[in-house]
């Protein structure tokens with residue numbers, strides 16, 4: 001399958017209510033408890049004011065209009081106006097404060113997630129697509145934010161609203177109130193039975209939308225490959241299926257919702273009709289007044305608002321539970337590779353590297369990918385790692401950088417066990433240049449300074465000169481301040497490679513790890529890169545995952561890695577003399593290169 005049909009099958013949109021998560025979420029509210037208490041007071045006052053309106057309405061009809069009492073009409077009219085104005089003001093304050101607090105809490109949560117994410121080890125990222133991790137920081141925090149912003153206050157507001165209305169109705173006339181509640185069991189059944197189905201349908205529609213997004217994301221990222229393989233037709237078909245799934249899921253949700261809520265209204269109206277009917281008769285026999293009935297009906301109308309709001313908050317709560325679970329899963333993941341409690345900073349090194357019987361597996365249930373690695377590299381030596389794909393070359397350098405911790409044996413740099421020093425002090429003294437040089441969005445200068453922000457301008461210019469990026473940078477109108485887009489998309493492959501060399505040269509590590517690029521660049525760039533490389537390697541211990549024969553030949557030590565073991569090691573001459581794996585490997589590559597040279601006429 002070439003296109004990811006994204007996500008979500010194992011990431012449920014809703015989870016049952018979980019008290020532990022709720023308690024943990026509440027901890028994020030604690031710093032803002034004063035503001036939240038203030039908001040709750042505002043909301044309650046507002047609610048009380050709004051509950052007074054129907055009573056005043058009844059009063060104006062009975063005591064004002066029917067009695068022809070202008071003073072009452074003016075007084076009540078003014079009060080209704082004042083209530084609306086104060087309500088508006090309180091509503092404004094409520095929205096303002098709750099938005100402010102909600103955003104602060106979101107800010108805290110996102111920041112905490114981001115900070116934590118950066119400390120997590122490679123293994124965490126190995127098993128998770130970037131899109132899923134990103135959605136935890138954006139969508140999942142938003143779901144929590146929505147719950148805090150809207151949900152919690154809605155619960156306080158609507159529950160008091162509901163109790164207020166019921167209490168007032170019973171106080172006004174308990175018999176009439178009970179009569180109007182006669183339809184309640186039906187409503188309860190409809191809301192409790194059907195609302196989850198509506199939410200389930202919407203949740204399916206969101207899931208299918210996320211599949212569309214995932215597919216779109218991968219299509220845009222892989223557009224070059226898609227067009228090169230002319231896969232548009234197949235992809236259209238796949239997108240069509242995802243699109244249809246989404247349309248059907250949405251239509252089902254909308255149809256359900258359009259059936260349920262009118263039904264709820266209809267039944268609600270039946271209750272009101274009963275009240276109007278009986279009420280009108282009691283007005284006729286003068287046991288009730290017109291104003292009373294008007295006020296009573298007004299309260300009944302208000303009854304449905306809180307019910308529908310609360311049912312929506314409930315589903316919001318369940319989806320926040322799912323988001324909370326995903327967020328806490330990230331926050332609770334401990335970095336596997338971390339400083340020991342007694343770790344000390346690594347002393348400045350010369351660059352001697354020793355692997356003592358090192359073994360490694362990528363997971364407890366995974367096979368061993370390195371075993372019995374025995375290695376001694378002297379300071380300043382140039383080591384070439386060669387061997388078939390999947391042999392374990394990258395894994396060896398990953399262990400040296402402590403991207404993963406070796407599962408057996410020891411790795412020592414200048415006699416210091418890498419597990420006993422702080423990660424920061426270790427990695428600061430090792431530089432790495434990968435095949436696909438990752439360039440960050442920002443200026444060329446910012447990229448150069450990535451590993452050494454305090455470098456002087458002279459050092460920066462010198463490093464740039466050594467790796468020959470000054471030549472192409474001077475052609476840009478903005479020079480070193482030229483913005484390179486994300487991943488350096490404005491630069492050519494060769495330029496990106498040179499920039500990566502410049503970055504590592506400026507950070508001046510004692511040990512350098514280099515994954516030699518396999519992608520072909522033109523001969524002139526190749527020479528540039530080679531010259532820059534020689535400059536970067538000068539006087540440093542270097543581990544090169546080598547692809548070029550010249551690099552391999554020039555290395556002080558060649559390690560032939562095969563099936564997770566070092567099959568042979570020595571200099572080019574020594575290994576050629578042994579007539580073993582290396583000689584075969586070298587001769588095959590040599591012949592390949594020769595025949596390529598003949599074909600291309602190089």
Ligand SMILES: Nc1ncnc2c1ncn2[C@@H]1O[C@H](COP(=O)(O)OP(=O)(O)OP(=O)(O)O)[C@@H](O)[C@H]1O
Pocket residue numbers: 126362369387388389390391392393394395396
């Ligand atoms: N993150 C990972 N999780 C699980 N297994 C992995 C992981 N990375 C590599 N492997 C496995 O470990 C073995 C060694 O991989 P490694 O990347 O070290 O090989 P390599 O010699 O560098 O290959 P290449 O030259 O193709 O880059 C392979 O079998 C590979 O499938």
